[in-house]
Amino acid sequence: MDKSDISLAVIKRLPRYYRHLEELMESGVERISSHDLSVRMNVTASQIRQDLNNFGGFGQQGYGYNVPNLHEQIAKILGIDQIHNMIIVGAGNLGRAIAGYSNFEKRGFKVMGLFDSNPALVGTQAGGHNIYPMDDFEDYIKENNVEIIALTIPREAAQEIADCAVKAGVKAIWNFAPTDIMVPDKVVVENVHLSESLMTLSYTISKMN
């Protein structure tokens, strides 16, 4: 099936399916009905059937879903059955937090190392990964087939570093800097703007009071 036919709303829900299926596998569950999955995920069974039908429907009448199989299929659709090399720019607390998550590696995102402009950090480690100087940034991307950079730096430096990374050939920027990054069409930007998430929270609180 052509991936481009699937709506973004469905895609955005897939990682959550993936996470629940992973938890089921860890608990030794081999199969699950759409009803039970819907109770667990707090969505309707009809929503689940509709979502998964987009991919040819992995359920079988009277059996439900085979958990490891569905888990594998969703991994393929999300492209996490393959290894994506990633580096982290910025070895502050947020960069270190990302470097330390073993979950990412399990999902095919291989942290190769961190880069920082602070000479005192260069040569040390974070989460078991080396911290390299910014001077080596572009060469490292080219030589190590880096696909993704995580930007955990102040907003002032973000665009310049994104430009270098794009020039060196990265495919995607996972942007934590609180600013909009401009990139060519062939490059993907996924933003995690923490302040904006907190403001949405604040709005909902103020509306409920």
Added chain:
Amino acid sequence: MDKSDISLAVIKRLPRYYRHLEELMESGVERISSHDLSVRMNVTASQIRQDLNNFGGFGQQGYGYNVPNLHEQIAKILGIDQIHNMIIVGAGNLGRAIAGYSNFEKRGFKVMGLFDSNPALVGTQAGGHNIYPMDDFEDYIKENNVEIIALTIPREAAQEIADCAVKAGVKAIWNFAPTDIMVPDKVVVENVHLSESLMTLSYTISKMN
């Protein structure tokens, strides 16, 4: 105007307006036309006019928007013109990163302190804030009018701590633990699931290749 009439899509865009207006103010810009704002934000001028008309429309024909005024109005709508007391549960790298962001405080989110179950961390500081023991968690919430808890802990402990926090009276949970948190209707949960954000990125990369 009744806030409940505004669509969630518009609300989700407001923090981005707020951020751009803040940057304009820092650059000393007093007023801006919807055209110039649209170029800067890379959206259409018509979208901007439509969005801001939801709040009575702060623009004036032939003048454009008064930047500080619009900034203030959006702050009011988002509820960030008021102080929200927040504590962070988990003093690992992610908790420390959040504790260290001066931006949050500027937007009305006052970090009161961190809580951690590790006795070695209790009594130390992160980002200038004290780290307290989990034993004091519920009392602290009650005595300090804590509205928001940021959960930066492993998923296994997340629900239990959320339950305690809700019992003690928090209004909102900013959840970084990779799991779904169940709360009563009157409590808000805003999720930041980093793995899921990374999987969306991976999907977009795999689709483009």
